[in-house]
Each structure stands twice: as C-alpha cells, then as structure tokens.
Amino acid sequence: MTGTTGPTSMPVGGVVPARHLEDTPADLLVRNAKVFTGDPRRPSARAVAIRDGRVVALGDDHDLAPLVGPATKVVDALGRRVVPGLNDSHLHVIRGGLNYVLELRWDGVRSLRQALAMLREQAARTPKGQWIRVVGGWSAEQFAERRLPTVAELNAAAPDTPVFVLHLYQAALMNRAAVQAAGFSRETPDPRGGQIVRGRDGEPTGVLLAAPSALILYSTLAKAPTLDAADKRTSTRHFLRELNRFGLTSAVDAAGGFQNFPDDYATVIDLARSGELSLRIAYHLFPQTAGQELADLRRWTETVKPGDGDEWLRLNGAGENLTWAAADFENFSEPRPELASDYETEFEQAVRLLLENGWGFRLHATYDETIRRDLAVFEKLAAEGLFPGGNRWLFDHAETVSPRSLERIAALGGAVSVQNRMSFQGAAFLDRYGAEATAHTPPVRAMLDRGLTVAAGTDATRVSSYNPWVSLHWLVTGRTVGGTALHPAANLIDRETALGLYTRGGARLTGEQDVKGILREGYYGDLAVLSDDYFTVPEAAIPGIESVLTVVGGRIVHAGAEYEGLDEAVPPVSPLWSPVAHFGGYQSGGARQAAHMAEAVAESEQHRLWRVARGSGPEASAPPFHDPCFAH
Secondary structure (H helix, E strand, O other), X not given: OOOOOOOOOOXXXXXXXXXXXXXXXXXXXXXXXXXXXXXXXXXXXXXXXXXXXXXXXXXXXXXXXXXXXXXXXXXXXXOOEEEEOEEEEEEOHHHHHHHHHHEOOOOOOOOHHHHHHXXXXXXXXXXXXXXXXXXXXXXXHXXXXXXOOOHHHHHHHOOOOOEEEEEOOOEEXXXXXXXXXXXXXXXXXXXXXXXXXXXXOOOEEEEEEEOOOOHHHHHHHOOOOOOOHHHHHHHHHHHHHHHHOOOEXXXXXXXXXXXXXXXXXXXXXXXXXXXXXXXXXXXXXXXXXXXXXXXXXXXXXXXXOOOOEOOOEEEEEEOOOOOHHHOOOOOOOOOOOOOOOOOHHHHHHHHHHHHXXXXXXXXXXXXXXXXXXXXHHHHHHHOOOOOOOOOOEEEEEOOOOOHHHHHHHHHOOOEEEEEOHHHHHHHHHXXXXXXXXXXXXXXXXXXXXXXXXXXXXOOOOOOOOOOHHHHHHHXXXXXXXXXXXXXXXXXXXXXXXXXXXXXXXXXXXXXXXXOOOOOOOOOEOOEEEEOOOXXXXXXXXXXHOXXXXXXXXXXXXXXXXXXXXXOOOOOOOOOOOOHXXXXXXXXXXXXXXXXXXXXXXXXXXXXHHHHHHOOOOOOOOOOXXXXXXXXX
C-alpha cells in the first residue's frame, strides 16, 4: 500500500480525496476486491464503501472514488475475495468466551505427537491448583496416528498437573492428578447416564464415558477453577477476536449447560455497554435446573422480551432446551436414547407459555423420533391458533429428520439450524447406522428443496471447532475432518448455497434479514477479506481459509497479512500462563506442525509394519484405531 490520503486514512495508491464531498465521505472504503455480495440484485462489485456502520455504496473503484475524504480509511484488497461477514447460527459464544484463555485448543492440530507436545509444554507453565483443559474442536480422526491419547500418555506429559481432555460428547480422559482433583474414588457412584470406568481394583482409570448423557463430562469440567471477572472480560474479547480471524461478524448464542442467566451473561453485557464487542450476538436463555424449567421461563417472560438490546447484543428467544426431559443426546457412539414416555406434558406447558408471551425458541433435537413427538405437541397448539403465531422457532441439529417431518416443520412455519457435528462424529454414526442412513444425515439438500429456512453453524466449542470453514468444507464435500466420505453428491450443496447458510440463513433466524447477511446499501457494514478465494480454491483447501481483514459495522476488528496492525487493540492475554498466550487458538499449520505431522506419519507406518510382521495387521493400510477403553 502506497501514497497518503490524510493522517487517519489507510494509504492506497491511485485514490485522491474528493474535497468537494468532504461533508459525506465514507468512513471506510475497501477497493480492488472481488466482492461477492450475496445479493441477487447485484451479485458482484469491485469496491464497498461504509459510513456510520452501514454500506453506503458498491461499485467499481472509480465509481466510489468520490466517497474518499481526508478521514476515510481506504483498504486495497489486492484483488482478494470479499464476502459478507459470516454468521454462526449455533455457537456457544458466551460460554466459550468465559473459558477461552483457560483452554488448550487442539483444533486443527494434525498429529497426536504435536498435541501431546503442546500438553507437556503447557504443564511446565501451569501453576499449582490450575487444570489443563482440552475442551472440544478436535477428533482422533484428524490425527495422523488416527487415535486418542491414552491415560498413560497424559500422566507422562503432566504427572502433577490435572489434565482433562474432552473428546466430543463421547468421553473424557483424565490424568491421575485430575482424578484426584475431581474427587473421584472407588466409592464415587456413576451418575445417571454416565460411567466412571474402573480398573480391576475398583479405582477410576481416568476415563469417563457419556452413556449416553454428556452431563458427567460437563459436571466434571465444572469442578475446575474459573476466571475472575476481569479475566473473563479479557478472555471473551480474545475469543471474539479469534472468531473475527475467520471472518465471523455475527453469532447466535445457543446458551447451554452451566450458562446461567443473568450471571454468566454479565461479561458480554458489560462489553456491549462499553462498545467493545467485535461480534454481533443474538442470545438465548436455557433453563438450567430440571424441575425448575417452567418457573425460569415464566420469570424471564415477565422481565425481558425478545428483541431487547441493540444491533450488537440482543435477546432472541428461549432454548436450545426448554425442558430437560425433552432433550435427546447426540453421542453417536451410543444407541439413540429413549426419552421419557410422558415428557410432552411439561414440554407443552413450556411451549404454550412462550408462545402466549410472544417468545420464539430454538429446540435441540438430534433424532427424528424426538422431532416427531415435538411436532405432535406443536400441531396440538396450532389447532388453538398458537402456531405459527408470528414467533420465530426452529429445530437445531435434526440429523435424522425425515421427509415427512420436514413437511410438518414447514407447515408450522419453522426453520432448521444445521451444524457440522458429522465432521467430527460422522465415522461413529457410519459405524452404527450404516452408509445408507449416513448418506442423508442431515438431509440439508432436502431441507432446502422443501423451501425451509436453513442456517448453518458449528455447535462449538465443546464438540466441533469454531472454525466456520471446516463446517463449509463439510457442507460442500460431505467429508469428515479425517476425510471419510459421508454424503453422496445428491445431498451436497454448492459453495454459494453453503455460504448463504452462513450469512443470510443466520440473519433470518434472528429476524435481521433486512439489515445483514448480504452486502447492499443500507445493510450493516460487515465483511471479510479472505486469505484465499473460497469459490476457486480446491475443496481440500477450504478449511484453511482465514480472513485477513474483518470489518463489523465499519470497524476493523481483525487484521492480518499485509494489514496487520490496522485492527483495534485488545488487552494482553491474562493470566500470563494461559495456553492461548503461548499457542493461540486454532492451529493453522506451519513448519512446526508439518514436522510433527511427518514424524507421526513415519511412526504410524513403522507401527503398521511391526503389526504386519507379527501377523496382526493388514498389509495394505494402517490399522484402524481401536481402544478397548471405548468398546462398549
């Protein structure tokens, strides 16, 4: 970038301030770009101008040159692809922010060798009394070794520091120090729906199994120390910046377990009041205590209402659970859970309460068996005129939803939010249900063909990674993070359609389709300048895309590559021993990771040859991962 346009502008050669338009200049101009607007009226442009947080003009560079004033920030996109800001329609962003700096992220790590090296390094700097937490965003399938770590490896890497490693919603591994810190002993009973695996002596081995409920995993993690208020604030700002790094400008928070209202919302509310949010958040409220759900919902409907807030932070409704008894579990390594035969009574009361008070909701439902039962309740209320009733509602996940259920959802005015949980759990689903069922799990193409509003997201941070490009890769290829093919061409969608689920789709779920989701005059000035062209890179390269410049409401909230230093400052990571302070978040690769990967592949090949020589393995390929701890 060369030249000068004024003391507060970004220099770009060939652009001269238009002094006669100084009274109405743009605040920000992105030029020399391949702009995909997402707007069928004007699908493409070369430049975007933003003023007062909104798009004021799109066109060619010379068309928008008159909007450059002395104070205009001008960014040369250098021919890069620009897209509307991404919107994750199901992200546990509030909970994720409160814990981000405490977590050692294995998202994107390509080998178990590297993952364990990171663990050893972190153990050396973690102070006494703190835990090392590896919480979500990874799968054994992504590693070159194609296996999980063992408890023995955790003990060797961190003999004295408690280590908790969550693997999807299937299991957790704990080293000896973590078992002691959590207070598990031979006398500790198994919780309902969970199992503490024990050795011959009856003592816990360090393996926890969701059987099928993940509550044992949640509740154990909740025993670890938390941050103070100041560090929660810093942690949240860094997590939002990490999301901005991938081009995310909005998210719909799906609430979740151990996220109490209003206490756990205080940090984002404080950041919103001080103008320090870098991501637009529409949030939901989730009753936390079984048996108290109706009381919580009633209290909330009497004190707050959907739409409260502003364009940065606003209440969107209830869910993703309304009553605990109505929630199924998405642990595909276990059989489908059988829900209580009478959950509909309380569930109907909850839905009725919400609709009568003008509240929309989102509803966790993995299996069609659950969806059919929920729809029967909705249809009963529809006979009274409560559905669709003008309130936005949707099913989340819906992996095994049937064609008939899709018709019923459409008739009731519902929508669907899909997440790439199959990127991480697809191999387990394939093993249990077979290729025919897996081919349309979830049936995204059928949802769209039916005319439903469909939005996409990740369900991060405790299952999938928060990297939206991993999810977009799954949508267009039907493959897991380890490369397993799940979906045939008939259930895949093209790249433009997939991007629409991450932009316009999320905006529709929050009723903001008239102000965001596309780049059009009058819409929010939310966009991302991409490191690689999403529309032309090889499919395998899609997960590696990042944003080199992310803009939310005309503010540059993330800047990398040639633009490094143009974004807003964030405070240093605190505490200083934080894994994020040393490793960052999502691991995008680089020489160090490539070296670990090469070593892991070589080691894996040596192990295969060793097995073959002893007649215990196939000659043509590496053995599939099998850990007897998880044979259940």
